[in-house]
Amino acid sequence: MSHIVPSWKVADNVCAISSTRKGGVSNAPFHSLNLGMHVGDNADHVVQNREHLAQSSRMPNQPIWLNQTHSNKVAVVDKPTNVVIDADALFTKIPNVVLSAMTADCLPILLADTQGQAVAAVHAGWKGLANGIVENTLALFESSVHAWIGPAIGPKHFEVGHDVYQAFCDSMPQASVAFNALSKEGKWLADLALIAELRMRQAGVMTITQSHRCTYSESDNFFSYRRENITGRMASFIWRT
Numbered sequence: 001m002s003h004i005v006p007s008w009k010v011a012d013n014v015c016a017i018s019s020t021r022k023g024g025v026s027n028a029p030f031h032s033l034n035l036g037m038h039v040g041d042n043a044d045h046v047v048q049n050r051e052h053l054a055q056s057s058r059m060p061n062q063p064i065w066l067n068q069t070h071s072n073k074v075a076v077v078d079k080p081t082n083v084v085i086d087a088d089a090l091f092t093k094i095p096n097v098v099l100s101a102m103t104a105d106c107l108p109i110l111l112a113d114t115q116g117q118a119v120a121a122v123h124a125g126w127k128g129l130a131n132g133i134v135e136n137t138l139a140l141f142e143s144s145v146h147a148w149i150g151p152a153i154g155p156k157h158f159e160v161g162h163d164v165y166q167a168f169c170d171s172m173p174q175a176s177v178a179f180n181a182l183s184k185e186g187k188w189l190a191d192l193a194l195i196a197e198l199r200m201r202q203a204g205v206m207t208i209t210q211s212h213r214c215t216y217s218e219s220d221n222f223f224s225y226r227r228e229n230i231t232g233r234m235a236s237f238i239w240r241t
Contacts, residue, residue, distance in 0.1 A: 001022060002019060002033055003020060003053060005152070008207075011114065011116025012116070015238070016237060017057045018150045018234065019219065021223050022221065024045070025045050026192045029228060035102060053066065054098075059098050059237070061080045061239075064080070064085065064100060066080055067086045070125045070128050072136050073086070074091055075091070088123045089122040089137045091120040097240060102235045104215065104224060104231060104232065105152060105224050105226050106193055108121070108122075109122040109124055109148070109233075110147070111146070111150070112146050114144050118240075124167075124196060134203070144205075147208045148211065151213035151214070151222050152215055155167065155191035158216075158226075178190060178198065187221060222234060
């Protein structure tokens with residue numbers, strides 16, 4: 001299947017999907033539904049993949065794409081656009097504007113307020129997460145928010161150094177529950193999705209749904225940069241009607 005549909009309790013006018021690696025036309029190592037233009041794949045294949053996904057999921061407009069740099073910058077969108085935006089999160093209140101966040105191990109986080117009046121898509125790698133990309137996005141909402149955390153590298157496979165541990169735990173000691181020390185000195189296994197949930201709960205988000213899907217271990221379903229290095233990209237999308 002080319003995409004999965006988040007199972008979360010949001011307003012009926014909120015639509016969201018998250019792509020898999022299946023159902024596209026790209027050749028190895030990008031096989032087959034690669035959505036990333038920047039990874040070395042045939043550009044025509046990427047265009048076909050994007051068009052197929054937009055049609056199969058009945059998107060009302062072509063998605064807005066990001067040039068993601070692991071920052072904490074959020075862009076507010078007030079109309080559909082073909083311009084690639086330099087940011088790591090998108091926010092809108094405008095109907096039928098399709099927001100995207102591209103990933104291949106990092107967290108895709110989709111947000112929607114309870115009334116279905118505002119939505120956001122967030123690309124959260126560990127650097128962006130530590131520097132406040134989620135909090136910056138949440139600050140744009142005017143009412144309570146539902147969150148969905150999509151497929152990302154799982155806690156059994158995300159090995160990090162002590163710098164990552166410090167980046168989260170020095171400012172938020174309770175985040176230590178998301179780290180398991182390895183026998184190698186200064187190395188940890190980190191649960192990125194749990195860290196994101198802890199930070200969102202600290203920011204006041206009460207309704208958080210985890211997909212519990214691991215990009216690294218589910219090689220048939222997802223691309224993984226850590227597993228393959230040269231590989232494709234998935235994306236998660238959200239819009240309101």
